[in-house]
Amino acid sequence: MTEDSRKTFLGFDFSTQRLKAIVIGEDFSVLHEADVEFDVDLPEFRTAGGVVRGTDRGEVIAPPLLWVKALDMVMDRLVVAGVDFSTIEAVSGAGQQHGSVWWSKDAEAKLGKLSADEFLHTQLATAFVCDSPVWMDSSTTADCKALEEAIGAEELSKITGSRAYERFTGPQIRKIFHKRPRVYQATARISLVSSFACSLLAGKIAPIDLSDGSGMNLLDITSMKWDEKCLQACGDESLATKLGTPVPSATVVGPISSYFVGRYGFKPECKVVAFTGDNCSALAGLRLRSGWVGLSLGTSDTLLLGLPGPHAPAAGHVLVGPTPEAPYMALLCFANGSLTRQNHRDRLAGHSWEAFNELLRATVRGNMGYLGIYYDTAEIVPRAAAGRWMWDAAGRAAARAAPQFEARALLEGQALARRAHAEDMGFTLDKSSRVIATGGASVNKELLQIFSDVFNTPVYVQYSNGHRLYSGSARERSVVGSGDTRRRSVER
Numbered sequence: 001m002t003e004d005s006r007k008t009f010l011g012f013d014f015s016t017q018r019l020k021a022i023v024i025g026e027d028f029s030v031l032h033e034a035d036v037e038f039d040v041d042l043p044e045f046r047t048a049g050g051v052v053r054g055t056d057r058g059e060v061i062a063p064p065l066l067w068v069k070a071l072d073m074v075m076d077r078l079v080v081a082g083v084d085f086s087t088i089e090a091v092s093g094a095g096q097q098h099g100s101v102w103w104s105k106d107a108e109a110k111l112g113k114l115s116a117d118e119f120l121h122t123q124l125a126t127a128f129v130c131d132s133p134v135w136m137d138s139s140t141t142a143d144c145k146a147l148e149e150a151i152g153a154e155e156l157s158k159i160t161g162s163r164a165y166e167r168f169t170g171p172q173i174r175k176i177f178h179k180r181p182r183v184y185q186a187t188a189r190i191s192l193v194s195s196f197a198c199s200l201l202a203g204k205i206a207p208i209d210l211s212d213g214s215g216m217n218l219l220d221i222t223s224m225k226w227d228e229k230c231l232q233a234c235g236d237e238s239l240a241t242k243l244g245t246p247v248p249s250a251t252v253v254g255p256i257s258s259y260f261v262g263r264y265g266f267k268p269e270c271k272v273v274a275f276t277g278d279n280c281s282a283l284a285g286l287r288l289r290s291g292w293v294g295l296s297l298g299t300s301d302t303l304l305l306g307l308p309g310p311h312a313p314a315a316g317h318v319l320v321g322p323t324p325e326a327p328y329m330a331l332l333c334f335a336n337g338s339l340t341r342q343n344h345r346d347r348l349a350g351h352s353w354e355a356f357n358e359l360l361r362a363t364v365r366g367n368m369g370y371l372g373i374y375y376d377t378a379e380i381v382p383r384a385a386a387g388r389w390m391w392d393a394a395g396r397a398a399a400r401a402a403p404q405f406e407a408r409a410l411l412e413g414q415a416l417a418r419r420a421h422a423e424d425m426g427f428t429l430d431k432s433s434r435v436i437a438t439g440g441a442s443v444n445k446e447l448l449q450i451f452s453d454v455f456n457t458p459v460y461v462q463y464s465n466g467h468r469l470y471s472g473s474a475r476e477r478s479v480v481g482s483g484d485t486r487r488r489s490v491e492r
């Protein structure tokens, strides 16, 4: 069958550091891929890791026009890759969670009459009232406190699935409402990064989906409606209108905007499906069974578990699930993921993963007792400021250790934290347990091996055609101790 007679589907991932696009066939085969790396491809926005550190302590923002410009750029790359857009039946995607986009009063009119002859970013240059606070922002501690005081911490967790967290959109909205009232008043609509991206494709402000909407401290995850008291605690009576009505994640929002029909040759009836949060879409793609844990290794590391119903966690988050098979999901987000690994790779091994992995191979499981905690950025789980701690086998604080011990201390420390907090969330390991890894760092076999050793569970990696075992669990191996304790890969 030629591509022309096939139905194809286009997906986007508006992640922290890059925008990725992928075209798949009806059999889920990947036909084309393209990406735009914000720091490298759009240097005029002066981002580092896709974000800009703001002037307030802990403030982390991104200019929405960066994402707008990246969209045309990635589309042009798909054109160069030979994509025939007329075969695309439907478009959808994911975005980094919690970040908010503040649309001006004339933005929706602009979205509705975009000319195919000009770039999106020139036409939407005045569509945003301010830069977007993103998930790495930790400047809203006072707002979290105020929200928990207004609702009650446990009650807030019961209603919204989370206690108040700095990066959650409700506290971020509260900060702008109180500190920048003119910005709040000038805003017609507030989108999440996901629904903002969907809006560009749909040519109108797209609804927030229920799964990503659960990362705001505003949604009642049982009734699936905005909670009046939470809205009141974060803004004024206009907030419900600014947010619009949330919809299930698989909702068709409308046909694709005429901009994409005219500029790239989409058929006018191509459907735009609501976008959701990156972790929500990862959970949907992983098809987790009970006892399995999803591990998304990206800028942040996130642990994902499917849940049958809502509950009120003391730490971590419960979200409405993205698919009927996963009605609810648990999420634990560790802010120090790939960026932290990369910083220490650079420090310990130059800029090469190969050299870093050599260091790991020079050490053994358990790292001769060396253990480390490396927070280059404020950590979310557990809540903690940036810092670095290391101990030797006797439990003494160690100011420094040889690079190979540091390399393993960093990764084993990360894996241990992921396991301990998953267990606190109610996750129990048994014979059927497995870890399904996804995200950029899931290509690193040494890292996967460490997760396998620490979770004592096989680790699989998600591919478009299914899960593939990457590393055997420690319990499948016989050798522990002084002999060859290094990896015995059972890759298939």
Ligand code: 5FX
Residues within 6 Å of the ligand: 015, 016, 095, 096, 097, 098, 135, 167, 215, 277, 278, 279, 299, 300, 301, 302, 331, 333
């Ligand atoms: C989840 O709660 C997070 O904050 C992060 O994983 C972001 O979604 C990263 F994009």
